[in-house]
Amino acid sequence: MAFRFDLQHEDKETAARLGTMHTPHGVVPTPVFMPVGTQATVKTLAPRDLRDVGATMVLANTYHLYLRPGADLIAEMGGLHQFMAWDSPILTDSGGFQVFSLSNLRRITDDGVAFRSHVDGSEHLFTPEKVIRLQEQLGADIIMCFDECAPPLDYEYNKRALERTHRWAERCQAAQTRQDQALFGIVQGGVFPDLRRQSAEFIGSLDFPGIAIGGLSVGESKADMHRMLEELEPFLPRHKPRYLMGVGAPEDLLEAVARGMDMFDCVLPTRIARNGGVFAREGRLNLRNAQYARDPRPIEETCGCYTCRNFSRAYLRHLVQAKEILAYHLNSIHNLYFLLQLMAAARKAIADGTFASFKEEFLDGYRTTDEDARARNREARGKNIAKRGLITEL
């Protein structure tokens, strides 16, 4: 089955869109948030738990799976869906973001990127062709072009990186051999409207079945991110899904949906869960706080997730304090359920023509803190992305 995106409804007051993606492993209503299963597992959750929280599609990381256990091994085991026992849609990224943020970069050339594994220090080369071959071995429903993720505020760097990213997009398209996978192009260009526009026009011209926006949510301000999305929107093909990479905070999701974005992924909900951070209607709670020690209420009284239906904040705090793995599991269940319900509510509001007021009402009640923003930036940036000025670019 070929990939298809049906645009079903466009909001009148905002740029929000309602759609459906058809993939070989099932149908995905958009806007959609995709939980991240970096190493072929959404951390602490089994596939039955993912279904239970309402996940329709998950993301896995080509960079990690290439290093361990190897894309050839996964292919031999029947592909990623069978390997991780998730027979619903999967998206794999290209490894572009990871080689720039996680690995020890060695050399960037027009050919590709040489890097050292963060696992064992071994040397590797990613080229557009190699990254497509790896993703074809993994067998996800949606695969991504190899791109260069540049520091968002350096114009000259972004200009050079964009040129490379565009050449790599053409090479990825040429390298694709499987017809059952949808290859998405990636728009880059930092926080610079002229570069973003140029990139959207070029990537749009290549006729990919979907378009991703890379290089945002990596340290720039919220205002910059919003401005970029507004600049870009008119230049993005209307009848193709638009995937804003690496965004997963509730407030960011709604702001991006309002600016015409359809797909999202982020480690945020599962990562903060492992540190005792949980989403609530009024903002993020930190279950480590002593105030929850004797709190008999669930995280959210009205939440329908397994965690809220069964456990008190007091119990969850105890598990967090005792470093019990069940804390990570139960908090991850809640956070993913919260985001997936938020997206379901957003879809309903778009269908009903009430998205603008739905978004305002949610944001009015949802407190974001500096701590949240700092954590989000830290997480999104990854370990090394801030050091990239030091990297040898050839």
Added chain:
Amino acid sequence: MAFRFDLQHEDKETAARLGTMHTPHGVVPTPVFMPVGTQATVKTLAPRDLRDVGATMVLANTYHLYLRPGADLIAEMGGLHQFMAWDSPILTDSGGFQVFSLSNLRRITDDGVAFRSHVDGSEHLFTPEKVIRLQEQLGADIIMCFDECAPPLDYEYNKRALERTHRWAERCQAAQTRQDQALFGIVQGGVFPDLRRQSAEFIGSLDFPGIAIGGLSVGESKADMHRMLEELEPFLPRHKPRYLMGVGAPEDLLEAVARGMDMFDCVLPTRIARNGGVFAREGRLNLRNAQYARDPRPIEETCGCYTCRNFSRAYLRHLVQAKEILAYHLNSIHNLYFLLQLMAAARKAIADGTFASFKEEFLDGYRTTDEDARARNREARGKNIAKRGLITEL
């Protein structure tokens, strides 16, 4: 509802027994294996997972829960069943084993045991009266007497410790105020038949609703353990459940059932799971081994657990190697399912009058290794129990 034990059938060829325990939170067929939920969670598993693997009753540790989050807090939250969202039967131990094996012991007197917390080094005193009060706050269906767990091979030590354990049993009985909890006595006496007999007769005379055997599986040989159980069996009340504490290897469970034991608990299945160890019909497998890297088979072809129905050894090995929490979760599910199915099969064999041949057939096919035995001993002993010769006994 008061506690009741129905002895339904006694095997003709062995001392195996089939029974049913009736508790305020439900009925438990015996012989039964109880997964250990030390800190009010069976590690990595939610209650729904525990039901799914067939658990009917779980154990929690008074020592751990007293230190964190506190028995008063759990009482305030409605008791242990509500706190951990497990509305089926629970047994709490008395903390006796833990103060001797985990904490930094300060002083043992006839009054009780002074110790320092392994969590924060704070000083505490456990007396029989205090331990009963804590267990009444926790609210389990079955609670245990406070006992002194002596090094199994030291006759003089065991003789003195036994005297104390018997006085403490009387004091525990006198201290009990709740009528909805069944208080079990504990038989001690190391590897010495005369002490074990003396203890069984004394504890039996106190008319507890159940009898536990403590101080075995703590470093003595398998032959010693079997001999002790055989010596003890004729002296144990026939119509009361017999609980062999701390035993959970498949071969040990069947040998103990054959010697008249009805209840068991052990951290073994969940602890080895977190190190990649999984039970199989032919013996324990270590999923870290490279031989499983490309093995598409489940742990066991015929196993009906969630893990075996969905995942290959190759996937599980990948998760173990990548230190993914899902490995601990999925391996724990399999190991508990394996043991609980083994106990269900044992109950059926006792009912059918085929237990002796069932046991022989299982043990013929099940390879135990020195590594297994060493790991089991290490685990059962706990951290400090071997050092107890150094402890100030007053």
